[in-house]
Amino acid sequence: MRQPITRLALGAAGLFATAFAALAQVNPTANSVQEGALMEALQSGQSVTGRISIPDSGASVLIDPSGRTWASLHTGTLQWITIIAVLGMLALLVAFYLYRGRVRVEAGFSGRKILRFNIIDRFAHWLLATTFIILALTGLNLILGRALLLPLIGEGAFGTLSAWGKIAHNYLAWPFMAALIMVFVLWVAHNIPNRLDLEWIKQAGGLLQKNVHPPARKFNAGQKIIFWSVIIGGALLSWTGIMLLFPGEAGPGTGWQFYQVIHAVVSAVMVAIILAHIYIGSLGMEGAFDAMGNGEVDENWAREHHSLWVEEKLGRDAAKSPPPRARATPAE
Template sequence: MSNIIGRAPRLVALVFTLLALTFGGALAQTPVPPGPNALTGPNITNEQLLFQQLQGDVHGRVSIPDQRSATLIQPEGQEWREFRNGTLKTVSAASLIGIVAALLIFYATRGKIRIDAGPSRQRVQRFNGVERFAHWITAISFMVLALTGLNLVFGRTLLIPLLGPEAFTTLSGYGKLAHNYLSFPFVLGIALMLLIWVRHNIPDKTDIAWVKAAGGLFSKGRHPAAKKFNAGQKLIFWMVVAGGAVVAASGYVLLFPFYLTDVGGMQLAQLVHAALSVLLIVGIIGHIYIGSVGMEGAFDAMGSGQVDVNWAREHHSLWLEEEMRKGKVAQVKPVGFRAPAE
């Protein structure tokens, strides 16, 4: 018995040696699992290889009821981030710069579109108070939504160097609140416009002639006939109503996360929201140009609600004739009026 006790340390040492030789070689041959940091070496990989080997989400365990918070890694999120910060950002910047450059070139070559016959002494009611309210509640809320949305995409690049991180953080915080809450009057505005103007914005054969003549934008003295809204205005109307509805719907998916979809659906909603918003902004920039500095007398329609009769005769002749038949304007030709060439 004493001999066994005396030999115990040697036996223990022998067992540990055998274990080390047996499992040490196996451990040496076991590949090192991929890690997120990209270095070099046979057993070290980069982040992309890690995502490829995961082939799906990586989940942990949580004690709260919402099990979606257990998602630790979602490889598709990397693709979404690269598209948002790469392709989407580049295309958006190119589109915005492109429309502004195109309008500057158009203004430099065509100039302001004047009333060919000159302003008259007669005015005709074009839009009443309810119509102007629907327009301006939509327009004002959209402008704030557009600016605060663009801040999310380009603010870090453009504003932080100008304002500093602290001021940018404060501005973005208030901008986020404005973006969230002004979405509701925006939706109210497009709903009102749909109810008020949908019957005037159904495409018809007069729009074909208007499109062929490019609305008379590139030719002086030639204005195609149009009803209350011409083809260009109808395009803006449907862009705002239909596009605005999709933008609003996708925005509410983001505003109330995980109520209707999972994180993959939210990523898709964000891309749809951003892409359509840029298209709307580009279209509205053109609309603002024509309705302000681009065309004489156009702003009065949504300003006072009354427009010059000569302006109406040149740009919305069919609508003016209808208003005359209703007795809303005297059926006389103002001094200096020249009928458009056939």
């Protein structure tokens, strides 16, 4: 028979071992968010954060209520802004075409050509144009693709298209920015607003009536509006786009959401403006495309749309080529 003191010692040792084993285990519910508290936070629109051991404080956010505001903006308001901008401009262009038809060269083609844009101008323009068009289509896919394209082409094709579209969007942004800088440097001197522009605007550039041709230098007021929209809009898209490419720079939460909203709204406005530009630079105005096609325009087209520029240009060209010298008389 064991002594009572030995039994007491064995009992104490057993108790100590059990307590030690319990302490060594991780308590799975200690310090974690209880389900009820989580649901309450979700319903009251609070943000839910956890504990992290890395320096990026943004990574501790589990649920950010501003994300839901952004999601509804993204799937609602931004989609509508984009649809209204694009369809609104297309409707305006159809109305303009029905009212005015194609803007013709009223004096007819003269057959004499004037160089309007050299190869460097045209390279910059087409680099800007092609990259912008692809960026616009791939960007529109992000805003409207799921609603409009997915039901038409199915999940597989939409997934592949969107994945390639995202890569194209991220990489073509760089040549777009390079072309934007080129276009700015090449044409800014011709796009400073002046008094002539007011007269051009008063007469709506002669676009609404036949036989009205307000005077203009190399770029008329309408083109200056296109130029500055492209430069300012393009700069805003570049800045917000870089912030979205490198979200670490934009800061957590609302930072990148703010840039995303600005990026989407500016894109919608720019797409609408560029639709008008493409129409008037191709189908809408006879003789206009040549300026960016082979660089040469018909003299009568130039006289009707850029009368002062033609005078300057012809004057300069004449000054450059001196009159033929009188033939020397051979000595007798």
